[in-house]
Amino acid sequence: MTVNIAVIGCGALANGAHLPTIAASANLNLQVCCDRDPVLAKNSAEKWGANRFCTDWQDVIDSDDVDMIVLCTHTNLRAAVICPALKKGIPVYTEKPMANSREEMIQIFKANQETGVSVCVGHNRRSSPAFQEFKRLLGEARKTRTDRISVVDRDSEGRELVPEEFQTQVLLRMNDDARSWKPWIFDDEQGIIYAEMVHLIDIALLLNTSHPVEVYAVGSSRGNFTQIITFADGSLATLQHTMVGNFDYPKELYEVTYGNVSIAMDQFVEVRQRGLQREAFKTTFELDTGAELTELKGIDGFHDAVEKFYKMKETNEATDYPMVSVQKGHVAHLEIFAKHIQGECENPSPVEDAIVVTRIALKMLQSIRIGMPVKIGPEDYHMVKAKKA
Ligand SMILES: NC(=O)c1ccc[n+]([C@@H]2O[C@H](COP(=O)([O-])OP(=O)(O)OC[C@H]3O[C@@H](n4cnc5c(N)ncnc54)[C@H](O)[C@@H]3O)[C@@H](O)[C@H]2O)c1
Known part of the structure; x- marks a missing residue:
């Protein structure tokens, strides 16, 4: 249809x-x-x-x-x-x-x-092909930890696992360039901390199995800040934003560590992991636009395409330069929702999920203004649904 x-x-x-x-x-x-x-x-x-x-x-x-x-x-x-x-x-x-x-x-x-x-x-980040793979690998890491090897392993010396070893540690970095924004973002008193970081708060929540209990944000709400979400099981998600970075350098890097597995998602073009013996070390994803500029894949392909883009401009080989962009999930998110309304699949980002993300973003704003951590309660992460007739 x-x-x-x-x-x-x-x-x-x-x-x-x-x-x-x-x-x-x-x-x-x-x-x-x-x-x-x-x-x-x-x-x-x-x-x-x-x-x-x-x-x-x-x-x-x-x-x-x-x-x-x-x-x-x-x-x-x-x-x-x-x-x-x-x-x-x-x-x-x-x-x-x-x-x-x-x-x-x-x-x-x-x-x-x-x-x-x-x-x-x-x-839409949650629907990007690279994030889907990143999340799948975390799911594998959660299944068992009996198959983990590493170059240094002193487990044979005998030790019980300590509670912290069951926590999930997340680091999400956004390398932003203030010049890429229209002026309204700086007029808006909520700034980037609200309008943009909902993406990363959504990711942090998806990577954790426990519910959030506290948020803390330090810096300026317009840009250049660090946010910490603490979860009930002691897990931490650190979200770092800079607005004084360069647009041509990869913008988003997600890292999650759990059960002696380290997984990274680099700029939606590469996912790497160590610890899962049966999984590939590296998986790469196509550029969204500009793929014709390079023969390399993954993060090397991204950097090479940016280099070639500037070389083309310098040598004036063309007037219409292909932009280098990555698959952040915009296409998949919209297409999946269109399928959902035809009854073919789940909604990729329903209101119940988004409300929690947006409420946490509001609490981050409160935290950065008062300069103190702010509590997150069930009234933030739980919605009372009407009983089905
Ligand atoms: N998902 C993402 O990755 C992503 C990326 C960029 C922007 N966004 C979001 O998309 C939204 C738009 O951002 P943008 O950069 O396109 O802004 P923009 O200013 O370029 O576009 C907004 C448009 O809305 C129109 N508009 C405003 N009020 C209207 C009304 N009452 N009726 C009809 N049209 C109206 C404006 O005229 C303008 O053309 C924002 O909420 C932003 O946070 C999301």
């Missing part, structure tokens, strides 16, 4: 990710491009082949030819669109962050519970 889609908010992310995904898919049809800026709405519709464009999102809700909304505005527009859409029976893929406040999250949660119509939040 073809899924007819309306994209509301045709700015940078929509034009860079979701509109190309829809245009390239045989099963997705771009019905409407909506933006309050009429030029953007019209240009996006023409560029990506939409059937029509409009400037008022209410027109989308009122129409009868839309099967799914992709909401790509900032958080200036979330519950106002999502709740009436769900009441009309239209599923919504909304960009992150899912809302600006706990109140708005509850409105969306209630509309989702009452209608049973799905919402997917754009925590």
Whole structure:
């Protein structure tokens, strides 16, 4: 079945990710491009082949030819669109962050519970092929620890495992370049710590089996900070952000260690591990764009493609330079959600998951402002669902 889609908010992310995904898919049809800026709405519709464009999102809700909304505005527009859409029976893929406040999250949660119509939040990192492999390896590490070897192993000297050896240690690094952001991120008092780090909070929660009990953030909420999430079993996730890095260097590095296994996911192009004897040391993933620039794979391929990109610019071999980008899961996340609304699979990022992430992000903001750790309780990580009739 073809899924007819309306994209509301045709700015940078929509034009860079979701509109190309829809245009390239045989099963997705771009019905409407909506933006309050009429030029953007019209240009996006023409560029990506939409059937029509409009400037008022209410027109989308009122129409009868839309099967799914992709909401790509900032958080200036979330519950106002999502709740009436769900009441009309239209599923919504909304960009992150899912809302600006706990109140708005509850409105969306209630509309989702009452209608049973799905919402997917754009925590797309979890759907990237590289993260899927990273998570699979952690699952293998959790199954048994009897097969672990390493060059140095003094277990034969006899020792009980100490409780800390059952914890999960996570380190997520975001090498960000302030120049890659539009100015609104710095006007917004919530800054990058809220708008961007929801991705990494989502990852940290997915890698842990225990629930979070405390968060602590230090630095500036606009960028350059470190966040720590403590879990009930003593596990720690450290999320480190720099805004004074360079865009051409790999942005995201995820590391998890558990049960004498070390696993790394480098820039969505390479996953490495040591400790799982039956698994490969390294698995590589294709670049999203710019793959034609290099014959190398994985992280070496990423660096080589960036080098070649600059060489092409210097030598003026072409006027249209292929950008180097990686598969961060935007395509897979949207495609899986489209399959989900047709009953083919689970929702890749349901409201119940996203609410926990977004509430923790709000508590991080509170922590950085007061300069102290903030408690996380069941009211943050647990939602009371209505009983099924
Ligand atoms: N998932 C990711 O990896 C990722 C990456 C970048 C941005 N984002 C998210 O995507 C969202 C948009 O970011 P962006 O960089 O594209 O911003 P942008 O400013 O380029 O685009 C936002 C668009 O929404 C339009 N808009 C605002 N209010 C509207 C309204 N009431 N009705 C119709 N259109 C309206 C604006 O005119 C603008 O064109 C943000 O929430 C951001 O956090 C996600």
